[in-house]
Amino acid sequence: MFDPQLRREIAAIVGGRWFLDSPHDLVAYSYDATPLYQAMPDGVAMPDSAEQVAGILRLCQERRVPVVPRGGGSNLSAGTVPVAGGLVLVLTRMNRIREIDSANLTATVEPGVVTADLHAAVEALGLFYPPDPGSMRVSTIGGNVAEGAGGLRGLKYGTTRDYVIGLEAVLPGGERIRTGGKLMKDVAGYDLTRLLVGSEGTLAVITEITVKLLPLPESKRTALALFADLEGAARSVERIIAARIIPATLEFLDNPTARVVEEYARVGLPTDAGAVLLMEQDGPPAVAARDIEAIAAICREEGATQVSVARTEEEGAALLTARRSALAALSRLRPTTILEDVTVPRSQIAAMVRAVAAIAARHGVMICTFGHAGDGNLHPTCLTDARDADEIHRVEQAFDEIFVRAVELGGTITGEHGVGMVKAPYLEWKAGAAGIEVMQGIKRAFDPHSILNPGKIFPGEGRKRVVVQHG
Numbered sequence: 001m002f003d004p005q006l007r008r009e010i011a012a013i014v015g016g017r018w019f020l021d022s023p024h025d026l027v028a029y030s031y032d033a034t035p036l037y038q039a040m041p042d043g044v045a046m047p048d049s050a051e052q053v054a055g056i057l058r059l060c061q062e063r064r065v066p067v068v069p070r071g072g073g074s075n076l077s078a079g080t081v082p083v084a085g086g087l088v089l090v091l092t093r094m095n096r097i098r099e100i101d102s103a104n105l106t107a108t109v110e111p112g113v114v115t116a117d118l119h120a121a122v123e124a125l126g127l128f129y130p131p132d133p134g135s136m137r138v139s140t141i142g143g144n145v146a147e148g149a150g151g152l153r154g155l156k157y158g159t160t161r162d163y164v165i166g167l168e169a170v171l172p173g174g175e176r177i178r179t180g181g182k183l184m185k186d187v188a189g190y191d192l193t194r195l196l197v198g199s200e201g202t203l204a205v206i207t208e209i210t211v212k213l214l215p216l217p218e219s220k221r222t223a224l225a226l227f228a229d230l231e232g233a234a235r236s237v238e239r240i241i242a243a244r245i246i247p248a249t250l251e252f253l254d255n256p257t258a259r260v261v262e263e264y265a266r267v268g269l270p271t272d273a274g275a276v277l278l279m280e281q282d283g284p285p286a287v288a289a290r291d292i293e294a295i296a297a298i299c300r301e302e303g304a305t306q307v308s309v310a311r312t313e314e315e316g317a318a319l320l321t322a323r324r325s326a327l328a329a330l331s332r333l334r335p336t337t338i339l340e341d342v343t344v345p346r347s348q349i350a351a352m353v354r355a356v357a358a359i360a361a362r363h364g365v366m367i368c369t370f371g372h373a374g375d376g377n378l379h380p381t382c383l384t385d386a387r388d389a390d391e392i393h394r395v396e397q398a399f400d401e402i403f404v405r406a407v408e409l410g411g412t413i414t415g416e417h418g419v420g421m422v423k424a425p426y427l428e429w430k431a432g433a434a435g436i437e438v439m440q441g442i443k444r445a446f447d448p449h450s451i452l453n454p455g456k457i458f459p460g461e462g463r464k465r466v467v468v469q470h471g
């Protein structure tokens with residue numbers, strides 16, 4: 001419970017209707033898109049400006065009250081679960097696109113702008129903001145920045161990290177800092193912009209973001225290739241890149257995923273293929289067409305049983321929309337869907353997918369795999385039931401082994417979903433003890449009283465995928 005004085009002061013800053021603490025409001029902000037994690041906050045505030053954010057942070061730091069920044073709540077690492085209670089700071093009211101600068105090719109936005117809304121706004125001007133997480137219709141740019149989100153176009157265009165060039169952020173004491181700017185070059189001091197990208201709400205609250213834009217590609221071509229087995233698909237991925245073709249999208253779906261996506265979206269995906277590759281190339285029409293034909297030829301040579309090239313951009317867009325619905329489609333099969341996130345070097349994709357299947361079979365759990373094959377970023381997705389304690393225990397063991405295998409194959413425990421609470425127990429495998437110490441030093445420099453998103457990134461008592469309750 002907040003002390004009534006603090007409650008009054010925060011409500012006075014945001015205006016009474018933007019401070020919530022009724023039991024049903026607290027429950028609504030006690031969880032995010034991550035299954036099995038939940039903890040109650042003491043209050044929820046929805047500021048409308050950086051000044052309001054600064055005022056709230058100042059008060060909370062004085063009282064040592066935890067603050068959990070939150071955008072769309074779509075993260076999959078329990079990053080917005082208020083595990084230590086305190087205030088959930090919802091930034092979705094700060095959703096203005098402040099400027100699209102066609103001369104400098106930049107956009108400056110508030111953190112609560114929904115990713116797809118930024119796409120639509122810049123595309124209307126013939127410009128392009130490539131990062132496109134599968135959640136882009138609900139995620140916010142602030143959440144994308146704080147997670148360093150990737151997406152389907154990561155292979156050719158990179159991830160959010162590659163587009164953020166300037167930030168305004170509020171420190172826990174209420175001071176505002178500006179990093180970078182509308183600048184293509186800037187080496188003045190440490191690169192705080194990059195440091196804040198992927199900081200998961202643990203260092204500062206981001207209140208303004210400047211991203212760079214590209215010219216909108218003239219056209220897109222999409223192709224679908226079906227393989228009897230995994231190997232043909234994996235070899236095709238390697239050969240496409242070796243042929244110096246960098247597709248805009250190079251997605252992989254295993255058989256169970258393709259089957260349920262087809263049942264859900266009805267776009268003509270085959271239900272009997274061992275593996276499916278979904279590929280898109282963009283650019284001038286002649287280049288996109290040439291590349292997609294070359295990609296199709298490689299897939300055929302590597303034993304694809306069927307390769308089809310979408311006849312129109314609309315047909316291609318429908319295939320990509322179907323791929324984006326993979327999680328929703330899978331989630332219809334069992335009560336609980338746990339979507340994980342590992343990345344391995346591209347050459348190890350087949351080994352990783354095989355390892356996931358073997359580990360799942362050994363533990364008697366159902367795990368499907370799909371992901372961004374071009375990035376080596378796979379999403380093993382477990383369909384389970386949170387009410388079955390024995391099964392959940394086996395799921396945890398299976399994921400433990402999957403993360404170990406990913407690191408053994410030269411990979412990482414998360415490619416784009418962040419550490420949050422879910423991966424905190426595993427961070428040391430990737431960063432090492434000395435690496436974690438440096439990160440903790442950075443955390444102390446930004447947030448000496450540890451009020452910002454406590455319990456995230458750094459391993460606590462090593463609790464794993466459990467339902468946690470506060471208060």
Ligand SMILES: Cc1cc2nc3c(=O)[nH]c(=O)nc-3n(C[C@H](O)[C@H](O)[C@H](O)COP(=O)(O)OP(=O)(O)OC[C@H]3O[C@@H](n4cnc5c(N)ncnc54)[C@H](O)[C@@H]3O)c2cc1C
Nearest residue numbers: 071072073074075079134135140142143144146150201206
């Ligand atoms: C169906 C589905 C598909 C997805 N596909 C992808 C994908 O393709 N690629 C990918 O990378 N992720 C994906 N995700 C995960 C998720 O959408 C991303 O992590 C996204 O970036 C989260 O944005 P959000 O606005 O929902 O942030 P939230 O979930 O609200 O917050 C995420 C983190 O950012 C912090 N935060 C939020 N706003 C701020 C701010 N203004 N200042 C400081 N910290 C802040 C929070 O404290 C938290 O740690 C997917 C999720 C779902 C449910």
